Amino acid sequence: MERDRARFKEVVRGRIREDLRKYLASSELVGKQGDKVVSVPVPSIELPRFRFGSNEGGVGQGPGDVGDAADGEAGEGEGGSGGAGEHEGNHILEAEVELEELASMLGEELELPRIEPRGRDELEATGGRWTGIRSQGPQSLRHFRRTFRRALVRTIAAGDFDPANPVVVPIQDDQRFRARRPKPRPESSAVIVHMMDVSGSMGREQKDIVRIEAFWIDTWLRSQYRSLEVVYIVHDATAKVVDKDTFFHLRESGGTKISSAYELCLDLIQDRYRPEDYNIYPFHYSDGDNWSARDTDRCVTLVREELLPRVNQFCYGQVKSAYGSGQFKKDLDVAFAGDERLVTASVSDRTGIADAIKAFLGQGR
Amino acid sequence: MVSGPSLTPELLRCAERAEEAASNAGLTFFDVVFEMLDAADVNAVAAYGGFPVRYSSWRFGMEYERLARGYDWGLSKIYELVVNHDPTIAYLVRSNSLMEQKLVMAHVFGHADFFRNSAWFAPTERQMLERFDDHARRIQESVDRFGQDRVERLLDRALSLEPLMDPHGPLRAYRAAQGRAERGDDAGGASLSERARASLGQLMDGAVRSASADHDLPTFDVLQFLCRHADVEPWEREVLWIVHAEAEYFLPQRMTKIINEGWASLWHSRLLTGGLLDASEVVEFADCHSGATQAAPGQLNPYKLGLDLFRHAERRGMDVFRLRAVHNDVSFVDEVLDAEFAARSSLFVTDPARRGAGPRIGTRDPNDVKQALLRSLAWGGQPRIELVEVHEGAVRDMVLRHDHDGRDLKLDEAGEMLRTIESLWKGPVHLLTREGEEARRLTCDQGELRMRDDASGKPRARAEAS
Numbered sequence: 001m002e003r004d005r006a007r008f009k010e011v012v013r014g015r016i017r018e019d020l021r022k023y024l025a026s027s028e029l030v031g032k033q034g035d036k037v038v039s040v041p042v043p044s045i046e047l048p049r050f051r052f053g054s055n056e057g058g059v060g061q062g063p064g065d066v067g068d069a070a071d072g073e074a075g076e077g078e079g080g081s082g083g084a085g086e087h088e089g090n091h092i093l094e095a096e097v098e099l100e101e102l103a104s105m106l107g108e109e110l111e112l113p114r115i116e117p118r119g120r121d122e123l124e125a126t127g128g129r130w131t132g133i134r135s136q137g138p139q140s141l142r143h144f145r146r147t148f149r150r151a152l153v154r155t156i157a158a159g160d161f162d163p164a165n166p167v168v169v170p171i172q173d174d175q176r177f178r179a180r181r182p183k184p185r186p187e188s189s190a191v192i193v194h195m196m197d198v199s200g201s202m203g204r205e206q207k208d209i210v211r212i213e214a215f216w217i218d219t220w221l222r223s224q225y226r227s228l229e230v231v232y233i234v235h236d237a238t239a240k241v242v243d244k245d246t247f248f249h250l251r252e253s254g255g256t257k258i259s260s261a262y263e264l265c266l267d268l269i270q271d272r273y274r275p276e277d278y279n280i281y282p283f284h285y286s287d288g289d290n291w292s293a294r295d296t297d298r299c300v301t302l303v304r305e306e307l308l309p310r311v312n313q314f315c316y317g318q319v320k321s322a323y324g325s326g327q328f329k330k331d332l333d334v335a336f337a338g339d340e341r342l343v344t345a346s347v348s349d350r351t352g353i354a355d356a357i358k359a360f361l362g363q364g365r
Numbered sequence: 366m367v368s369g370p371s372l373t374p375e376l377l378r379c380a381e382r383a384e385e386a387a388s389n390a391g392l393t394f395f396d397v398v399f400e401m402l403d404a405a406d407v408n409a410v411a412a413y414g415g416f417p418v419r420y421s422s423w424r425f426g427m428e429y430e431r432l433a434r435g436y437d438w439g440l441s442k443i444y445e446l447v448v449n450h451d452p453t454i455a456y457l458v459r460s461n462s463l464m465e466q467k468l469v470m471a472h473v474f475g476h477a478d479f480f481r482n483s484a485w486f487a488p489t490e491r492q493m494l495e496r497f498d499d500h501a502r503r504i505q506e507s508v509d510r511f512g513q514d515r516v517e518r519l520l521d522r523a524l525s526l527e528p529l530m531d532p533h534g535p536l537r538a539y540r541a542a543q544g545r546a547e548r549g550d551d552a553g554g555a556s557l558s559e560r561a562r563a564s565l566g567q568l569m570d571g572a573v574r575s576a577s578a579d580h581d582l583p584t585f586d587v588l589q590f591l592c593r594h595a596d597v598e599p600w601e602r603e604v605l606w607i608v609h610a611e612a613e614y615f616l617p618q619r620m621t622k623i624i625n626e627g628w629a630s631l632w633h634s635r636l637l638t639g640g641l642l643d644a645s646e647v648v649e650f651a652d653c654h655s656g657a658t659q660a661a662p663g664q665l666n667p668y669k670l671g672l673d674l675f676r677h678a679e680r681r682g683m684d685v686f687r688l689r690a691v692h693n694d695v696s697f698v699d700e701v702l703d704a705e706f707a708a709r710s711s712l713f714v715t716d717p718a719r720r721g722a723g724p725r726i727g728t729r730d731p732n733d734v735k736q737a738l739l740r741s742l743a744w745g746g747q748p749r750i751e752l753v754e755v756h757e758g759a760v761r762d763m764v765l766r767h768d769h770d771g772r773d774l775k776l777d778e779a780g781e782m783l784r785t786i787e788s789l790w791k792g793p794v795h796l797l798t799r800e801g802e803e804a805r806r807l808t809c810d811q812g813e814l815r816m817r818d819d820a821s822g823k824p825r826a827r828a829e830a831s
Contacts, residue, residue, distance in 0.1 A: 001409040001412070001413075001425070001426070001429055003421050003426075004412075004421055004422060004423060004424075004425040004426035004429065005426040005429060005430065006426070007421070007422070007423040007426055008423040008424075008425075008426030008427045008429075008430065009426070010423070011423045011427075045427065047424075047521055047524055047525035048525050048778045048781035048782050048785065049525060049528060049747075049778060049782065050528065050529070050747065050748045050750055050767075050774060050775075050778070050779055050782055051748070051774065051775045051778055052748060052772040052773070052774065052775070053772075053773045053774055053775035053776065058665075058714075058715050058724075058737065058741055059665055059712060059713070059714055059715070059734060059737050059738045059741065060664060060665065060712070060713055060714075060715050060724075060726070061660045061664070061665055061666075061669075061670075061710055061711055061712055061713070062660060062662050062711055062713075063711055064713075064726050065726065066713075066726050066727065066728060066729065067725055067726060068725065068726050069724070069725060069726075094434070
């Protein structure tokens with residue numbers, strides 16, 4: 001059975017891989033995320049059959065008059081434990097997939113390059129494993145087999161070895177000890193700063209799109225770094241740090257001052273996430289409306305002078321809404337033409353999510 | 366004789382008492398072997414159709430996952446599992462209470478009697494444990510030689526053809542063989558299963574395509590026809606035969622769900638309330654029994670329907686032992702269900718769900734109810750597809766005919782099925798069916814699907830199935 005289950009899981013993974021674009025556009029996975037695994041709803045995999053198509057009336061049992069609902073909902077529906085009934089139908093299976101694996105599917109589907117952590121020199125830390133050998137060391141680390149081998153070689157070379165009486169006595173020179181072999185390891189911590197415009201014009205659908213994007217971005221970056229922190233900022237005319245739940249559900253109204261979020265992001269970087277220690281990924285999502293052109297200028301200055309030098313890449317995702325003008329993306333595109341550290345993408349509906357993700361993560365920065 | 370090597374002495378005593386009570390009541394059965402299993406193992410065995418060993422396939426894994434989830438979430442639980450075999454094998458679940466075990470045991474003797482005495486089970490192979498073992502080994506050999514992927518693809522195809530069998534075929538062949546035996550003809554006293562095994566052996570060893578396909582036409586057993594005449598390699602033919610043999614074994618169970626469960630439920634309630642129950646267990650029994658035989662609103666529970674039909678038959682003075690010996694679900698319902706029963710059981714026909722509304726109660730007219738029920742049970746609930754013509758010449762094609770009874774086929778899936786058949790037959794496959802009143806001809810030629818209005822022969826826009 002273990003083999004059949006394993007094979008089934010492979011089949012399911014194949015199915016998820018095939019349908020990844022569909023999952024990319026749906027909020028089904030978001031919030032189904034455990035520590036290491038995501039549960040993915042997969043429609044039951046059925047073999048084709050000759051089946052009846054027309055929705056024919058079946059036979060039921062229960063009280064009610066002609067014309068009443070047949071499932072007894074209006075009548076006296078009774079629950080209770082069922083028998084060993086066989087229910088055919090379209091079961092939804094929940095397949096558990098490791099985040100790591102989901103990320104690699106995403107990587108394959110969108111052809112994402114692996115990220116090269118920035119500033120390798122500064123960020124290197126020495127790790128190491130006990131794989132080395134040296135001739136001096138404490139007795140507690142003595143490598144018995146190596147020591148014996150040296151002694152054996154020496155005894156044979158000296159012609160003292162007697163197979164009938166194989167006594168081998170190690171001397172000081174034979175001693176070998178385990179040693180830690182230093183191995184440079186890129187220290188790879190990263191922080192994502194998700195900033196979202198929650199002003200009145202961002203509706204439910206817009207937030208859903210942001211949420212789905214954020215999920216996939218987190219999933220991918222998590223697979224690229226040993227440790228990943230995520231910070232959520234929401235802003236209208238002022239910005240504040242919130243927890244994940246609030247980030248996705250808060251609805252504020254009022255004006256929009258994007259610079260407030262960028263300033264808060266900069267504060268965070270200066271206080272907690274120093275560029276020497278972290279790969280930093282700010283993402284900003286809005287519908288493209290800003291309070292004033294002056295504030296936009298302020299944003300451009302902030303990004304150019306303060307943020308870009310400190311971060312791996314700055315991403316701006318513009319979600320189309322009924323009210324938004326979409327001006328902010330145009331302003332950014334003009335101000336940073338040719339600068340590949342800043343990526344902008346616009347998403348008009350859910351099907352555009354995949355392309356936006358590819359734009360953001362496709363540079364491997 | 367009843368035995369249970371893994372049972373506690375107390376449970377074994379219960380089993381012996383249940384057997385005695387069943388025998389006194391007139392039930393007859395092969396020896397019964399009880400096996401005690403943990404819930405997880407029961408799920409695994411259930412996923413394998415009641416057998417500890419099957420060939421390897423992802424579908425068993427899927428079934429297991431489904432059962433295991435249902436169990437983990439407390440949605441469903443398997444109480445018992447009985448295998449049509451000589452001796453009859455029954456699995457008990459360790460986590461059941463003593464009362465539940467008693468109930469299950471009595472229920473098991475009902476099934477055991479049914480397996481032994483129902484005409485529909487007479488043709489079945491009773492030594493299937495061995496056979497399944499052998500099949501698993503043969504398929505594993507193919508996997509080793511030709512690779513998991515090829516074997517799996519073929520298995521999936523063959524399994525999707527599983528319903529294309531003749532539900533009455535085995536019994537007809539069995540009766541014919543008996544008739545010949547009485548007249549002292551060819552096959553002598555060889556049972557069908559022995560002959561089936563012999564022919565299986567021949568085909569597997571020789572693995573030759575039988576000639577004279579016409580001889581086998583027309584047939585509902587499309588799968589068997591393909592076993593005989595498909596243009597495939599020897600190992601592929603072997604896999605097809607294995608799938609056919611296993612499907613044939615399970616076929617009677619699909620046709621006797623209501624009558625078999627009804628019979629077993631009738632006897633568990635009768636035997637338990639007739640003395641097997643301890644007075645302190647009566648309330649728990651009532652709870653458990655009504656849980657198993659309750660009708661979910663708007664649905665039919667085979668346990669309840671079967672049990673009620675037997676009780677109704679008794680009231681009408683019918684011989685229930687004879688009923689269980691000769692009937693399958695369709696003929697049983699046809700024989701027993703009358704206006705009084707339909708009214709007493711509050712049966713109705715549902716109108717199909719319309720947009721924005723769930724299914725509604727359409728009518729309670731007893732005749733309509735009976736016709737609708739019979740139609741849903743007929744032919745194992747599957748569309749009747751008959752293979753009517755085969756041409757073996759320059760163009761090697763086959764024609765299937767759907768016996769349209771007012772219910773249309775899902776054409777996209779039908780197209781997939783034609784593809785599957787074509788991949789084995791290696792020639793164009795046609796399906797004659799209807800959409801409402803209009804005749805349709807669906808053709809699959811080299812993986813391409815076409816649909817025509819059959820009458821005019823004009824090509825229609827490319828089929829929906831693509």
